[in-house]
Amino acid sequence: MSTLPDPSAGAAVKAADRAHVFHSWSAQGLIDPPAVAGAEGAYFWDYDGNRYLDFSSQLVNTNIGHQHPKVVAAIQEQAGRLCTIAPGFAVDVRSEAARLVAGRTPGDLDKIFFTNGGAEAVENAVRMARLHTGRPKLLSAYRSYHGATAAAINLTGDPRRWPSDTASAGVVHFWGPYLYRSPFHATSEEEECARALAHLEDTIVFEGPQTIAAIILESVVGTAGILVPPAGYLAGVRELCDRHGIVFILDEVMAGFGRTGRWFAADHWGVTPDLLTFAKGVNSGYVPLGGVAISAEIAATFDRRPYPGGLTYSGHPLACASAVATIEAMAEEGIVEHAAHLGEHVLGPGLRALAERHPSVGEVRGMGVFWALELVKDRTTREPLVPYNAAGEAAAPMNAFAAACKKSGLWPFVNMNRTHVVPPCTLTEAEAREGLAILDEALTVADSHTV
Numbered sequence: 001m002s003t004l005p006d007p008s009a010g011a012a013v014k015a016a017d018r019a020h021v022f023h024s025w026s027a028q029g030l031i032d033p034p035a036v037a038g039a040e041g042a043y044f045w046d047y048d049g050n051r052y053l054d055f056s057s058q059l060v061n062t063n064i065g066h067q068h069p070k071v072v073a074a075i076q077e078q079a080g081r082l083c084t085i086a087p088g089f090a091v092d093v094r095s096e097a098a099r100l101v102a103g104r105t106p107g108d109l110d111k112i113f114f115t116n117g118g119a120e121a122v123e124n125a126v127r128m129a130r131l132h133t134g135r136p137k138l139l140s141a142y143r144s145y146h147g148a149t150a151a152a153i154n155l156t157g158d159p160r161r162w163p164s165d166t167a168s169a170g171v172v173h174f175w176g177p178y179l180y181r182s183p184f185h186a187t188s189e190e191e192e193c194a195r196a197l198a199h200l201e202d203t204i205v206f207e208g209p210q211t212i213a214a215i216i217l218e219s220v221v222g223t224a225g226i227l228v229p230p231a232g233y234l235a236g237v238r239e240l241c242d243r244h245g246i247v248f249i250l251d252e253v254m255a256g257f258g259r260t261g262r263w264f265a266a267d268h269w270g271v272t273p274d275l276l277t278f279a280k281g282v283n284s285g286y287v288p289l290g291g292v293a294i295s296a297e298i299a300a301t302f303d304r305r306p307y308p309g310g311l312t313y314s315g316h317p318l319a320c321a322s323a324v325a326t327i328e329a330m331a332e333e334g335i336v337e338h339a340a341h342l343g344e345h346v347l348g349p350g351l352r353a354l355a356e357r358h359p360s361v362g363e364v365r366g367m368g369v370f371w372a373l374e375l376v377k378d379r380t381t382r383e384p385l386v387p388y389n390a391a392g393e394a395a396a397p398m399n400a401f402a403a404a405c406k407k408s409g410l411w412p413f414v415n416m417n418r419t420h421v422v423p424p425c426t427l428t429e430a431e432a433r434e435g436l437a438i439l440d441e442a443l444t445v446a447d448s449h450t451v
Helices: 007-020 069-081 092-102 118-133 150-155 159-164 189-207 233-244 296-301 317-332 335-357 392-407 429-447
Strands: 036-040 043-046 051-054 111-115 137-141 171-174 212-218 247-251 275-278 290-294 361-367 370-378 413-415 418-421
Touching: 051 429, 069 317, 092 111, 092 290, 092 317, 111 118, 118 137, 118 150, 118 212, 118 247, 118 275, 118 290, 118 296, 137 150, 137 189, 150 159, 150 171, 171 189, 189 212, 189 233, 212 233, 233 247, 317 335, 335 361, 335 370, 335 429, 370 392, 370 429, 392 413, 392 418, 392 429, 418 429
Parallel strands: 137 171, 137 212, 212 247, 247 275
Antiparallel strands: 036 043, 043 051, 111 290, 275 290, 361 370, 370 418, 413 418
């Protein structure tokens, strides 16, 4: 529920923020962070009385929406019982969270190593792969994001890697499938799949299979474009890994826990990795939590050999309590099935209808509550609405589109020349249509920049 506007309180919050908070991914003197007064369900609001439909799920993590009462109650109950305990102890809520996660991961990924978030999950997954294989190299796709810590940022394929890339992290990048802007000159999903797999196989051969510990992929590429892999691609990567003794890691940090209309995106293609990373939707970020789901074979590597990694807050009781409540609520309320329904019957058709009306929409792609509109200047040439990694005046058309969304009460997720449609999995059909109507209006701003 909204609170009454209180601009003076909002001004005080902003002043304290500007005095003391150092923000991520930002030039500190050029930002003006909105002061948030509260949130509930699919909405959040500021101290001036402006309410926003959250089509970003913050950072694509509030899968069950803001302030879900069952999760809030579970955190409160756990805080009254046991706030924290070191990871070396067996604790009921930690064991139950691990059991519930393992019960939903594909195949034999039955051991769970808890972290504080997705980047730490990736760090530990690649460490496990290197120790298991005794090999140094890691392969990841150019269009990807895996986190901002040391190994994870080097694995990342988008420009956020550039300032931190040491060129000595043992990472080799390759092109994944992306038919709309195919690096392989493909004209169909089948061609794109076959050529992408051939390119990956060539990369493996020329790098030396015996030097490669792991291939890591986002099951559905998230921040770098909501790129849904063509049928057969993940299975093809699985076969290449099996053939060469390479560990296959699927990064489900963003795609997992209902976002694509399944518990994990890998379920759409029946593929089981050796390691699976998760975070975000496991508890909608109510308390920081991530983890690695580990296959029996890799877990056995550390039966008698100590695993050289750990975190003070691994499996934190408050975080695990929120995960237990989240997973139980998602199951009881059919939230994963609801996300699939929204994608198939509301968001997918609605976004495709927008594409028919707006010349700035080059492509619509996605599934569940995980969609992207790729905005272009020219549909024929597919020239992006703004250049790759645009900033300042070059990014003005996308900034104007985002401003139009916010002015009408929708908080968008904008990256490069795309707007991602990534609301909570609990979004109602009425809220979805409200958001689509605002996007429809805002896209006229993008249309004004087309040729």
